[in-house]
Amino acid sequence: MANKRHVALGLTDDDVLEMYRTMVLARKIDERMWLLNRAGKMPFVISCQGQEAAQVGAAFALDRNVDYVAPYYRDVGVVLAFGMKAEELIASGFGKAMDPNSGGRQMPGHFGQKKNRIITGSSPVATQVPHAVGFALAAKLEGKQFVTFTSLGDGSTNQGDFHEALNFAGVHKLPVITFVENNRLAISVPYDKQVASENIAIRAKAYGMKGYKVDGQDPLAVYEVVKLARERAINGEGPTLIEAETIRLTSHSSDDNQSVYRSEEELEEIKKNDPIILFGNYLKEVGLLDEEKIKAIDDEINRQVNEATEIAEKAPYPKPETLYDYVYEQ
Numbered sequence: 001m002a003n004k005r006h007v008a009l010g011l012t013d014d015d016v017l018e019m020y021r022t023m024v025l026a027r028k029i030d031e032r033m034w035l036l037n038r039a040g041k042m043p044f045v046i047s048c049q050g051q052e053a054a055q056v057g058a059a060f061a062l063d064r065n066v067d068y069v070a071p072y073y074r075d076v077g078v079v080l081a082f083g084m085k086a087e088e089l090i091a092s093g094f095g096k097a098m099d100p101n102s103g104g105r106q107m108p109g110h111f112g113q114k115k116n117r118i119i120t121g122s123s124p125v126a127t128q129v130p131h132a133v134g135f136a137l138a139a140k141l142e143g144k145q146f147v148t149f150t151s152l153g154d155g156s157t158n159q160g161d162f163h164e165a166l167n168f169a170g171v172h173k174l175p176v177i178t179f180v181e182n183n184r185l186a187i188s189v190p191y192d193k194q195v196a197s198e199n200i201a202i203r204a205k206a207y208g209m210k211g212y213k214v215d216g217q218d219p220l221a222v223y224e225v226v227k228l229a230r231e232r233a234i235n236g237e238g239p240t241l242i243e244a245e246t247i248r249l250t251s252h253s254s255d256d257n258q259s260v261y262r263s264e265e266e267l268e269e270i271k272k273n274d275p276i277i278l279f280g281n282y283l284k285e286v287g288l289l290d291e292e293k294i295k296a297i298d299d300e301i302n303r304q305v306n307e308a309t310e311i312a313e314k315a316p317y318p319k320p321e322t323l324y325d326y327v328y329e330q
């Protein structure tokens with residue numbers, strides 16, 4: 001039997017099975033939302049597909065009882081791991097009042113849920129990075145033992161917010177982890193047309209912090225590096241920038257058509273790196289899964305997503321008189 005890498009990282013068999021289920025749940029919620037979009041029932045979807053290992057590996061390395069996350073629109077895996085429910089995510093796609101992110105007012109992907117310490121985000125990309133740095137500053141000023149994690153895409157690392165935030169975090173040695181999910185595209189713009197530096201992790205040096213590049217298709221590799229970054233942050237050793245190399249399996253969003261800028265061959269090639277298949281293979285190699293068990297997990301999660309869809313679809317829309325809530329002072 002293959003070497004149980006997860007045991008060496010301090011993860012139990014149950015932990016890695018929970019990671020796998022969270023990845024599958026994220027994928028299946030996303031797939032369901034595309035179906036509902038194409039059926040004309042949901043106006044918009046933006047996907048996590050391809051990035052689940054990076055998201056779940058990172059989230060499991062945090063302390064999900066105390067840490068804060070300022071995620072970006074693809075982070076279904078992160079918010080599920082932090083306690084958001086399948087029906088809540090689907091309700092946000094329908095724009096229903098039970099959506100915890102905005103009560104059905106925002107597009108899906110604008111995550112925010114106070115009780116699970118998921119920090120509300122804005123639409124302009126990278127604005128979550130200074131928000132996370134602000135939370136980290138609060139932790140330092142108030143002497144609190146939590147870490148703030150924020151994530152963004154590779155294209156978003158070219159925004160001023162990213163650079164200003166990382167510089168501030170570096171100067172003040174703040175307990176913040178900035179996690180870049182590098183899928184090598186910003187909508188249709190390829191990586192090489194957006195970034196001139198050798199990679200993104202190397203930018204850490206300019207802000208006086210540690211930078212790591214990691215295989216984002218391997219949740220255990222991601223877990224290891226985020227865990228290390230968290231330990232450093234909690235010990236007062238400052239921030240970390242992590243670049244997880246990943247893939248985007250879908251179009252940018254339901255309003256995009258990637259076939260006009262990605263070839264069939266490219267799409268076939270990246271599918272070989274589907275993180276759910278790769279992690280499933282690892283779990284088979286170490287004897288925790290087999291085809292039958294994988295099917296049982298799939299069936300169980302399909303049921304969960306069906307139930308969640310039913311709850312969300314039946315739930316009421318927000319009342320018209322709530323239209324101005326949280327917009328103007330009343």
Ligand SMILES: Cc1ncc(C[n+]2csc(CCOP(=O)(O)OP(=O)(O)O)c2C)c(N)n1
Pocket residue numbers: 074123124125152153154155156157159183185186187248252
């Ligand atoms: C400041 C700003 N500019 C442009 C947009 C429109 N926009 C939304 S997502 C996106 C692409 C971001 O790409 P990347 O950061 O690589 O993340 P990915 O979608 O590839 O995961 C753009 C340009 C925006 N939301 N905010």
